[in-house]
Structure formats: C-alpha cells, structure tokens
Amino acid sequence: MASNKSGYSDVLIGLQYGDEGKAKIVDALAPNYDIVARFNGGVNAGHTIVTNRGTLALRQVPSAVEYPQCSLYIGSGCVVSPAELVKEIAAISAAGFDISARLKISPHATLVLPHHIILDRMHGGELGTTGNGIGPAYADRAFRLRDGLLTNIKIEELLVRPEEVVSIAKSHLDLVAKSSDELENLGKELIQGLQDSIEFLISFIAPSRDYLVEKLTAGAKVLFEGAQSYMLDVVHGDVPYVTSSHTGVSAAYVGGDAPPSFHRHAFGIVKLVMSRVGRGPFPSEFGGEVSNQYCTLEGGKTHTRDYEKKNFNPEDLMKSGEAFKVGQALRMFSGEYGTGSGRPRRIGMLDLAQLRAAVLANGINSLFLTKCDCLREFSMTPNKQIPIVTHYEADSKLVVKFYPAFDSVLEVSGGFEKLPVGLKEIISDIEEISAAQVMGVGVGPHRNQLIMKTSL
C-alpha cells in the first residue's frame, strides 16, 4: 500500500552478549542520519567512543554526540537514571560537545527511582547485574501501582508534579528494608540526587510522545541504537541471565516511539573475539567454567584490570596456548573490562552458530565486524591458528574450525582486498553461515579504522 512517509529508520543492534563496539559503528554511521535514538535499557549500557578530543564513556545518551547536525533521542522504552544523566551530560559538555538543544527524552520514559537501585544492589548479585536498578525499574513499570503508590513514574511527571515524584520516591524507599548502613546512606543520597536533577532534566523532555513520528513524517532519517544485545534479551536471551528489556530489532518499534512502517534496514554488530560480562551460558568461552568462576568471583571485583596487569604477562599467556590463559591474554590485550563496572569480561571464540540464529531472528541485513585486529594476537600461539565455532553437533558439542593467524597490522588504507588471507576466509564463512552481508570491518578503536566492504 502506498504510504506518505518520507523519512525512514534503520536499526542497529549487537548480536552477541553486549560490548560488541556498537557505539563506534553508530558514531561512524551518524553523519548519514538526522537523529540517533535509544529504545531500550538505561545507565547499564556502556558505550565508549573515541573522539578527536579523547575517549567518552556514554551510558544513557545516544552515541552521536560529536555531530552537531544529529539530534539525540531517548525513547519511551528506556529507563532514565536522573542524577546519572545529569552527570553524563556534564561530562559530554566538558569534553566540548554541547547537546543541550539536541537531546530529547520521550515524556513516557520511566524513571529509575532510589529504591530500584537499593533492591538491585541487594538482589542482583545472583544474576551479576550492573547494580543500577534497571531490572527493578522495568519490573515496577509493569507493576504500575502497589499499595496505592504509583510504581511507574514517567519522566513527564517531573514537569507536572515534581514534588509528588520525590515524595513517592521517598515512600518507596522507606518500604524497602535495607541490608546495611551503606545502602541506607545510599538511599538518602539518591533521593537528594533525584531532587537536584529535576530542574535541569525537564528542559530535555520532548514536547510530545509523537516527537519522533512527526520528525520521520517530515523526512528525518533515524538510526535506532540498541543497548545490551540480542543474547541478553529479556525473553529471547539466556533467561534468567539477561537484562530486563527487549534488545532485538523489533523492540526499536516499541520503545523507540516510531511505527515499523518507517523501517528500512537492520545492522548487526559482531565482535570477532566474543565477550560476556556477568553470569550465564557462554558455550565458546576460553577456559569454560574456570573462566566463568574467575571472572565473576565476588561480582567481578577481584580480577580487575589492575590485578591482571600486575600479575600476568599477556604475551606469555598467549604463548602457552592454553584456553583459559588465551582468554585472559585477549582480555588484557584488548582491554575487555566493563565500561561502567570495571568487571573482567569473559572471553570466547566467535560462535557462528549463535550468530546465524541471531541474524535470522532479527532480520539482519548487514553486518559490521569489530575487533578484527584483536585476532592478530593468535599469531603468538604455538599453532598460529584462529579458532572459530562454525556449528554445534547434535549433542551440543562445539565444532571448531581453525584459520591461519596473521601478524600484520590491519591498515584501513589497504582496503578490503589487502586484508590477510585468514581474515578474508573468516569473513567469507561469516557471510555464508549467517546469510547476511558484511558491510564493514573494524580494524581498531577509532571510527576511522573501519574498512567498508559494501554500502547501502
């Protein structure tokens, strides 16, 4: 049927367990869009971008901060941590990017309240959550009303009845029995933080729930930026070891405040050395359960970046060729520690069976591969080969294929053709097994370190 739409929306999501380098790709694609929008998650996301003025860690604000022509939108599917958002906007401003006129928040986005954070800190350890109150906030959104108290406070309430919001937040907090003095004090600080953020945040609330639809109808090109990633989806991921929002492509058209009739293209981001932070299944993990235990010990507070740097030499670990040590070395070489929490990420082989399923479920059209340069470290292993899972046997046993390692530095100037043979073979298998085309190949942390193989 003919439509009068003139703009369109594309969706970009991570296809693994998060931290695939989505922000870098969003940042590279942003010049093609008028608006970059978030549709899920909150401060649990950690998106790092390398700008000309240094590294910026973004958590709630969409990644395109560096492009003045690009507006930024936080959709109704997001949960907003008020004091953290104020701090993030200040950090972005200190880095030289003024987003005050460019950032809009859906009036229907849900506020993360102090008691959500307290509850997450008391009960989230079992799952290995980020402790930011995200799960309790989404649960309360669905709860709607408890004992006469609203449990879903939309951000627009800050505009309409700010004092009541603070009083509801206090009442919820009082009802939670805190397990320590530390949490008791944290609760008080969080209430103060909420109070102090209100005036500043109300200037960012979008004028209406139809803000994005109106922009799209008027011709805007929108890129939806997923947070977390498909394997952490609250329903389709490895439940219960998942986040509490929907993370797939379709979720952009629920939490992003635009109808799917504007959808054009879906991008999936794939990290060639996989990682997972927190608990849960990770079939291709180097060192399996030993690595899981090591990385998640005491909620990930033990084996930090500094600890590993002080105690291990990554080259020696790599040369040993032992699975757990190889994973540890790759974590150290490529700085795989949580952006927000600093937790060591569990490291694994690229899993093409998992990728194939994620591409199929999300209708992914094009792939961007990240951290291809990290595969270079495999040239230090005794067999000088890169292991990749191609499929699972009937009994769930992983089938691993070995590709020739390379020790050359990957240069953007050489283009796709000059990439090492082993890497091109991997890319060809990725395309064949996943049935999606590779559009870009990331060869370093900066957005310029991206080799385009195809274009839209």
Ligand code: IMP
């Ligand atoms: P929550 O989202 O804080 O409730 O945490 C639930 C699970 O999702 C934990 O295993 C987290 O480590 C994981 N998680 C949440 N956000 C991210 C992210 O941005 N990257 C990777 N993992 C995440």
